[in-house]
Amino acid sequence: MRIAYLHGGGIPSCFANGVHVMRMCDAFTDAGHDVTLYSLPGSSSDEDPYEYYGVRHRFPIRLVPAPEDTPVGYLERGRAIRDLLATDGAPDVLYGRDPYGLAATADLAPFVYEVHQLRRDVPAGTTTALLGHPALARVVVVTHALARDLQDAHQSLGTLPIRVAPDCADPPRPGTTVDVPALPGRPDAPRIGYVGHLYDGRGIDLILDLAHRLPHFDFHLVGGTPEDRTRWESSGPPPNVHFHGHQRPSALPGYFPLFDVVLAPHQREVYTWDRLDEIGRWTSPMKLFEYMAHGRAIVASDLPVLREVLTDHVNCLLRPPDDPQSWADALTELVTDRALRTALGDEARRQFLEHYTWRRRADLVLADLDLPEPLNTR
Missing domain, CATH: 3.40.50.2000 (Glycogen Phosphorylase B;)
Known part of the structure; x- marks a missing residue:
């Protein structure tokens, strides 16, 4: 055709x-x-x-x-x-x-x-x-x-x-050489990843809150326009937060395997670039499917639109977007329970391969x- x-x-x-x-x-x-x-x-x-x-x-x-x-x-x-x-x-x-x-x-x-x-x-x-x-x-x-x-x-x-x-998303390609970035931070600290834009409603303020609550974890945010990155970096984030800025889409497969847990902290109202539109009711974030493709353990916002894909304690942990302590508890649980982390990541990848390529x-x-x-x- x-x-x-x-x-x-x-x-x-x-x-x-x-x-x-x-x-x-x-x-x-x-x-x-x-x-x-x-x-x-x-x-x-x-x-x-x-x-x-x-x-x-x-x-x-x-x-x-x-x-x-x-x-x-x-x-x-x-x-x-x-x-x-x-x-x-x-x-x-x-x-x-x-x-x-x-x-x-x-x-x-x-x-x-x-x-x-x-x-x-x-x-x-x-x-x-x-x-x-x-x-x-x-x-x-x-x-x-x-x-x-x-x-x-x-x-x-x-x-x-x-x-x-x-x-x-696309599944990782067997035999493909991917450049592995050198992440800043402490070599023994659990690595919590977020990949996506830094627009309002994407939960960046929630991530910064989590970084204050969990000082022994390192948080890595990959993505965002230079203007948005500057705005969040100038807000005074704690030292265990690392902004990596926008990366070429072809480079992202090198990042996902480096994270112990990944975050999809969408809020009830999610805005596009420059707040031109509010799309929280309908959003289908691509990075969520990239997390699944790489078998990462996910903590995501418990929202109706995300529940179209995600199921708590099956392929992720779901937490209320306005309850940061429940997110901190979920991250602590996943970091300390390797079996749970692996089970959620494996099921997410299985569902991805079946439904979301x-x-x-x-x-x-x-x-x-x-x-x-x-x-x-x-």
Whole structure:
């Protein structure tokens, strides 16, 4: 199948949406599909995107800039993608998270619209028009909570063709050489890891609280923009906290095995970059699945959306996001009970391999796809 993947963000970038998109294109290619990615240019033009993200396949990437950072500019970019598709040839399926690109090209081929939140940053009526478009083949969402809210928000359209497909990860590749970073801190101290952005609602203040409560543990935070890292480092964290900053996605497999326990301390309200959106009700954090892929023992927030994947004392320990002492107790229990730590990590990895690989997701979102005929051929 020829797939045109339309991405409204930049490649490469430090944002999670770029990881998601590159992993999905890689998985589609691995499944035998012919994929071309249409993306905004990223913030670093001298980075090889395939090496930066650590993908296996070098599928074509067409960088299409927007003339301005406004809805009008993104609509113009959508029309530019349409012109490229006319040159490249119409695909069998348009796939993407870019509502502007899909709106401009939806009459060229059936499309799959992937939704990660109820967006408030697009012109009124854009989402409704896409969900009601005759060329819509499927809507892909990352959580059951989002599926319910999306359907409720668009009841007038009838039953939407929604498929729930959580975010995923790639399993560690046998025989692949990974650079192992030299972590600062005390060589004999238990290492508690967090990988992800440092945005509001990600639980960074909870981690700093835990570091005060557990001075004999070292806490390592991997990720975050330079601005966010500076903000948290200037807040006066204790000396057993180490910020590592943003790392290339291809470098992250070197970090996970170094941590005794990993944290997913999401709060009830979770914000995206610059607090543009609040996504706590619907979030499906990719790093959670990377923790599972590496068989790490996880302590996570006991929230309904995370319970779609996690089960207390089965593949993790769940604790209330607003009870730091219960988190400190969970960390102490895992650090002192190696058998429990191993059992939780092993079960997390088993469930990951069965349900949460990118390749499985690529097959799932396209399975049994009933493709309507493109409008411009009718």
